[in-house]
Amino acid sequence: MSSLNSTMSYPILNESSLNFSETTVELSESQLNVTESLLYDDEVQEFDNEEKTWIFGAPLLLVFGTISNILVIAVLMRKKFRKSSWGLYLTTLAICDTLLLYMFSLDSWLQIVFKIWISDETVAGCKVYRFVSYFLIHFVAWILVAVSCERIVFIYFPMKAKIVCRRRTACIVLGSIAFILTGVNAHIFWTFSLTEYDGFYYCDLVDNIAELMGPQFVIIFLWLDLSIASLVPFLFMVACNIAIITRLIMSDRQRRAATSDGAQKSNTTSIAIMLVSTSTTFVILTLPVAICMVLSLNDEFTSTGNNMDNLYFAKRIAEFVQQINSVLNFWLYCLTGKAFRTELKAMLCCERFSGTPGVSNAYVTRSVTATTAMEHNPALKHMKVNGQNHTVKNGQEHTKL
Template sequence: MNVTTFPSQDFYYHFELIQTISIIFSPLILTLCAVGNFLSYLVLISRHLRKQPTACYLAVLCVIEIGTCFTGLLRQFLIDAFKIDIRTMEHLTINPYFRTIFCRTHIYLTYVFLRLSPIIVVVVTIQRYLYVSKKFPCMQQKICFQIFFIIICVCACESHFLVYYEYTLSDTRPKYEQKMECTVNKENYPKYYQFRSQYYGKISLGLFTLLPLILMIIFNGLIIQTIHRSAKRSKQKNASKKRIITRMLLTVSLFFTILTSPASIYIALASPTYQLSRYYFLQWTLLRLLFYLCHSVNFLLYCVSGSIFRQEFLAIILCQSSSSHQKRRQIRQGQ
């Protein structure tokens, strides 16, 4: 008797623990993401900072990070807290056609935002190196074209979600349960199902986790080396400004790597059988929250690592121009 009841109690404990963790921390991360990225966007597009090519990329990154959290983390929070799945809209319509539309649209946007984040971080890192090394001039028109080109390419690469995903029977639960979800019908699309379940995760791990990690390490190292050399030859004021902007980017790159890599590697390497265990859901919940936390803390990172960012933020809060703020600061220093 004890042998049959203990597993159910153990499973119930893990299920309650997962829901409690999600319900407590998800709203905090979502709030931090929305407020922090909105404030960061306002500061980065301010009159003085938007002249910096790096600030333009980081402003776009703010919008992408809001999209990442509110397509991914918000969905899971609504499921855990209110049993509402915005991916299928089962609470709004019983029409399977409309549920398939919601399914395809939501999962497509989710993966588009997920893919754009590491690409933008890598591109802005490469651009920063070219800028500080003066090897390639970066104009505002070129930045807009590059961002537009990146978005179009990512949208095209992830378009398979709009074709193969639908509101259909679950591929992980027994058929007698008749559990419907947003997934691939392996009977209708057997080749794509095999690709999606066996290869897509590993390809994504290589292209959107390991490759960006390698590129960020390489080009951040080159940036540090270039800044160190130019500081000896250039004026201290210009070198100091370059170091401040570069420090902001290095901090973002470092935290992006540390907080997002564990979840990406875990989901790609976890076997399908292990993904059905109760331990997987608890571990994945913690790693998922860590992943989305990365998309919510950039405002704090900018404030800590960039004095220019702090000055612009205070100028916006106090409704003052940054130039007048700097003049008063110079007067106080002179006194």
């Protein structure tokens, strides 16, 4: 009997243990549901923050960016800067920045507010939109590389700069960059199209991309885009900026040692500082997007859905920060470029010229001094040929950009 009770009591104990296990499982599922709910709430909060950033930020970027870039173009088209090579580079940069603002900021704002996708309406629109967007992103980066290299020539080889750094040369450089980038991005016209996903059409790589371009095309395309838009320009601009800043510091020390009161910064130095600040700001503001692109290529990082969601949110914020770069150039020119500030003030005050076009204040001072000395010293009159003093002419050639 005791043995029977023991035998009968065993199933009861086992059933209780089973019920306890089921309760434990139920509690675990409940905890899992709570965890999933919390994660979902975090995702919703991140999505709301991203939407608010673009809803309120995009109109501000468009308004301030458009006004700023129009002012940049207006100043650089004045007679003083119109014939300079760097003026052509910065004018082209301002036009590209304006186009990028309307292609990305306006497009993101329309998607969030009105649920309108410009690139997803037609196949032709998809291909053209993708090509122009990639082309402009690459073109802006390499314009700044060209400007940085030109400043290197101006500062380290000032005599050759008169021959090399001309507006005609700038046109050839810009045309060559545009031609190369057109060839690099030409594949977009047959690798991108409207792709169906869950009943909707999105502008993305075609479904048979592996058969059309090879199994490794996506990885090659992402690395190529990353290198052209970010990595290689970063290396060029950082190296050029370090070289320029080093030479400017050395020149400033030599100038201070040669004069007791310290000489005024030359026009070339002022423009170099302005362009260095522009390229440095570009590197800083576009670096987050480059980091997100590198992380997206890492399979270990993107193996979990949580990392993918966080990366998407970070990339969207980084893209917004990148758009700020298209607005800041005007303020950087005003802050660091004395010649630009002077010409802007002259334009806003409706003055035709802000002094002698293409000639720095230092040249004007030397011209007056040389003319006065010649008038008081008849021995210098034989240096005058065709109505122009050689001292004045040499000063003009030395200071003119």
